[in-house]
Amino acid sequence: MSNAAIDLLSGTIFLSVGVLILQNLETIARFDQSSGVKVHSWFKKKLGDSVLNREIYSVGTPSGFRKSRIGLRGAGVFSIVVGMLFISLGLVRYFHLFSV
Numbered sequence: 001m002s003n004a005a006i007d008l009l010s011g012t013i014f015l016s017v018g019v020l021i022l023q024n025l026e027t028i029a030r031f032d033q034s035s036g037v038k039v040h041s042w043f044k045k046k047l048g049d050s051v052l053n054r055e056i057y058s059v060g061t062p063s064g065f066r067k068s069r070i071g072l073r074g075a076g077v078f079s080i081v082v083g084m085l086f087i088s089l090g091l092v093r094y095f096h097l098f099s100v
Contacts, residue, residue: 007090014083021076029068033059036068 001009021028036059047053058064 002093004090004093007086007093011083011086011088011090014079014086016083018076018079018083021072021079025069025072025076028072029065032068032072033065036060036064 040053040055040059043053058067
């Protein structure tokens with residue numbers, strides 16, 4: 001495969017992932033919260049009240065759910081922007097507009 005085709009394929013994958021994240025944001029955030037509660041309780045059982053068991057953000061609470069949605073929304077937008085950059089670079093290489 002040529003570099004242009006690889007860039008176009010990578011861009012398409014990044015765009016698809018970003019769109020899927022943004023379309024299913026609520027479901028992914030709920031899964032993140034429920035799995036976070038399970039992992040946190042498992043760590044609490046294994047580590048006790050250790051410094052290693054400190055929460056980065058609260059899970060299972062409304063504020064934790066909101067922070068999870070914000071983080072996932074940022075990941076989706078970032079993925080779309082990176083996908084657009086890859087597709088742009090692939091099109092530039094494909095049409096030989098610049099010697100990149």
